Amino acid sequence: MLTDRDIARWRLHSQHLAAPVDGAENVVRSLLAVQAENPSQSAWAVATRTHDPRHDDLAGLLARGRVLRTHVLRPTWHYVHADDALWLLELTRDRVLPTVDQQLVPLGDRLTAVTDAVLAALAESPDRTRAELADALAARGHQLTGMQLMLLAAHLELHALICSGVPRDGEHTYALFSDRVGAPRRLSRDEALVELALRYFASHGPATARDLAYWATLTLTDVRRGLAGAADRLESFDHDDRTYWHAPGRAAASASPKGHLLQVLDEMYRGYQDSRWVLDAEGLLSRGRETAIGMALVDGQVVAGMKRTLTTRAVTFEIRRLRRLGPDEENAIQDAAARCARYLELEPRLVWQEPPGVGRG
Helix, strand or coil, rough: CCCHHHHHHHHHHHHHCCCCCHHHHCCCCCCHEECCCCCHHHHHHHHHCCCCHHHHHCCCCHHHCCCCEECCCCCCCEEEEHHHHHHHHHHHHHHHHHHHHHHHHHHHCHHHHHHHHHHHHHHHCCCCHHHHHHHHHHHCCCCCCHHHHHHHHHHHHHHHCCCCCEECCCCCEEEEEHHHHHCCCCCCCHHHHHHHHHHHHHHHHCCCCHHHHHHHHHHHHHHHHHHHHHHHHCCCEEEEEEEEEECCCCCCCCCCCEEECCCCCCHHHHHCCCCCHHHHCCCCCCCCHHHEEEEECCCCCEEEEEEEECCEEEEEEEHHHHHHHCHHHHHHHHHHHHHHHHHHHCCCEEEEEEECCCCCC
16 A cells, blocks of 8 residues: 555656656756756756766756756746657646736737847847846836836747756856757647656656646646646556656665655646645644745654755854754765765855754654
8 A cells, every 4th residue: 555655755756856867968858847947946956866976967068958947837936858848848838928918917018029139139138137137128118117127028938939948157048949959849738747647757756637737837727638638658646635647666665764855846746736735644744834944854754844045154054943853864964965065165064953842853
């Protein structure tokens, strides 16, 4: 009989946290899209899933356009492989665009002219920062607020007109989609729904149809269409009045459970909604406030909240225990902090905290 803990452990393997792969490109291609609002934290979300976490790995892919950082899904920033960007955008954007476009209504009839100006500016000189793009628009007679420009960029990204350019000193830039993705992969809608089901349940499974509908901002009807075409290449089981889908076979539990320090934007949390709480089988999180903290996971379970702070010399992890921790659990968290610090090339510092009435285990 499978438990919530078993499912969470299984997901550690599906998501390459317990079964890392060679290189950031394999991580992004496998997970299909990795939420990426915060570049530093999301870069670690990719790196921690590789055998050899390195800064220049993902950075090089972004510079070459092999991986894009663009708006797709929900809507927010994601890393997505260039091979998958167009078909994924075309499949999901119809339900994402209204959230953006309703905030662009104040531009009114100016939207077409401003769009043309953005495309002309990037054709003339690509890889512009948002500030440089604002200056280019102003020179063409279009004054936009910072929020309007951000929303306009998202609108154009969702239409596959622009995307991330070559980063400059770590700063995000914009370029024409057609310049960055020379031969985009195209799928019919039915082909895309099947591809989505296969890729999501292989990389996030076991998960439910509602999890995928949330993740991709699709209707359950669309998700079920994809599942109908992919069911012969997936397996399923029932648990807690839900049907969970996954790639064939079952991941074995790790012999020595590891710790992971993750933000709540990580795919282990944000990749689900319907069955998100399998990572909190003990019910330790306050469900109304859980998104305000990072997570310290041991063996796929949240055992502490986490806040990460960087200085020029050190990275400090504030670990707020949600219950008493055993020595093996604390050691797993210390090892996770050390791994992240090595990647950041900083000294690791841990500050242990506990709620009133809970002492150290």
